[in-house]
Amino acid sequence: xxxxxxxxxxxxxxxxxxxxxxxxxxxxxxxxxxxxxxxxxxxxxxxxxxxxxxxxxxxxxxxxxxxxxxxxxxxxxxxxxxxxxxxxxxxxxxxxxxxxxxxxxxxxxxx
Amino acid sequence: xxxxxxxxxxxxxxxxxxxxxxxxxxxxxxxxxxxxxxxxxxxxxxxxxxxxxxxxxxxxxxxxxxxxxxxxxxxxxxxxxxxxxxxxxxxxxxxxxxxxxxxxxxxxxxxxxxxxxxxxxxxxxxxxxxxxxxxxxxxxxxxxxxxxxxxxxxxxxxxxxxxxxxxxxxxxxxxxxxxxxxxxxxxxxxxxxxxxxxxxxxxxxxxxxxxxxxxxxxxxxxxxxxxxxxxxxxxxxxxxxxxxxxxxxxxxxxxxxxxxxxxxxxxxxxxxxxxxxxxxxxxxxxxxxxxxxxxxxxxxxxxxxxxxxxxxxxxxxxxxxxxxxxxxxxxxxxxxxxxxxxxxx
Numbered sequence: 001x002x003x004x005x006x007x008x009x010x011x012x013x014x015x016x017x018x019x020x021x022x023x024x025x026x027x028x029x030x031x032x033x034x035x036x037x038x039x040x041x042x043x044x045x046x047x048x049x050x051x052x053x054x055x056x057x058x059x060x061x062x063x064x065x066x067x068x069x070x071x072x073x074x075x076x077x078x079x080x081x082x083x084x085x086x087x088x089x090x091x092x093x094x095x096x097x098x099x100x101x102x103x104x105x106x107x108x109x110x111x
Numbered sequence: 112x113x114x115x116x117x118x119x120x121x122x123x124x125x126x127x128x129x130x131x132x133x134x135x136x137x138x139x140x141x142x143x144x145x146x147x148x149x150x151x152x153x154x155x156x157x158x159x160x161x162x163x164x165x166x167x168x169x170x171x172x173x174x175x176x177x178x179x180x181x182x183x184x185x186x187x188x189x190x191x192x193x194x195x196x197x198x199x200x201x202x203x204x205x206x207x208x209x210x211x212x213x214x215x216x217x218x219x220x221x222x223x224x225x226x227x228x229x230x231x232x233x234x235x236x237x238x239x240x241x242x243x244x245x246x247x248x249x250x251x252x253x254x255x256x257x258x259x260x261x262x263x264x265x266x267x268x269x270x271x272x273x274x275x276x277x278x279x280x281x282x283x284x285x286x287x288x289x290x291x292x293x294x295x296x297x298x299x300x301x302x303x304x305x306x307x308x309x310x311x312x313x314x315x316x317x318x319x320x321x322x323x324x325x326x327x328x329x330x331x332x333x334x335x336x337x338x339x340x341x342x343x344x345x346x347x348x349x350x351x352x353x354x355x356x357x358x359x360x361x362x363x364x365x366x367x368x369x370x371x372x373x374x375x376x377x378x379x380x381x382x383x384x385x386x387x388x389x390x391x392x393x394x395x396x397x398x399x400x401x402x403x404x405x406x407x408x409x410x411x412x413x414x415x416x417x418x419x420x421x422x423x424x425x426x427x428x429x430x431x432x433x434x435x436x437x438x439x440x441x442x443x444x445x446x447x448x449x450x451x452x453x454x455x456x
Binding site (some may be wrong): 067070 | 269273322329
């Protein structure tokens, strides 16, 4: 048995079966934030969403936003660079907490 | 013996279960749309299925192995039609690689004498490769096109090698750049020369194209920066779910997903601008169709139970014909629309 099936992406609406109104509010917000050009172009939004999809490791999002990136004119080089932006932030977020470690080392008198 | 008696009617070669599932007529009816012809401004002629390339997405299934060629009698008949019908302003030559028809040069020069606007669907690499069967050089083409003020329209799936070669074959991108630079040297794509060089983008896979203005801006910026290339316009087209591309979709298990995408993106405004309303398509053997896609699906134009050909050509009858639609028409009506001249909405 596989936990993830790409066909399940089309069933997203089902999550609203027991809470229709909240799901509608979510989709209105989501579609507006990600699917329409605003201060950012659709391509820029798709690349951001693709990057976030990788940090959150959501296969549904990766699938969907890969297509949205292509359909907004992005190419594999741009998409790969977006993943690296996300990956470098993950690395940076991990490393910056080293400052907290240094603070703790000082409190312990070890530094 | 006249060509009309030799030709036989053919059956529509679409999969009927796909037609039932993705019913274009039902969509038109639901949207209260009627799409009759508005004019016949363009005679688009597929003069050969021979090509020096074998592109993955090709709806013609063109390749170096194909043998179909329009003969001289049919070329002359097309020229007669152009001469007798002033309202047909454009001759659009396509294929395969139309330059690989032995009567191609004659066709172009004679059409120019009739003061028609001549467009050639030029694959760029035929200039470099030559004729794959005879080995004849085609290096004269850029100068020939300039001398005859032909509008050159060329497929360039991307400004990068990986997408272009994936779709059109290994080495195609590099040869395409070489060929474009030869055209630029003749003045094509340069401001003030009047020599038009337009590119055609189509997606490399089962997805819809981005907007024409945004892609054109990308292409202009990147081609200028990397190769000092100039061109006029980028036409953005959707991949038609027929023949080679349909086969690829079915193999990937992606056909239904792609068709659903096209159906959901149906745009009435794009539908009103579909090219079949102002163009007729002619096959190498003289049959008439509503468009090149219908031609490849063997959906002949029929008026009053009569299959239309260049030998029984009747402008009035063709202007009043009912256009034959099919599930593939969702490709031309999705999003911003798709045609041989790019977006239609």
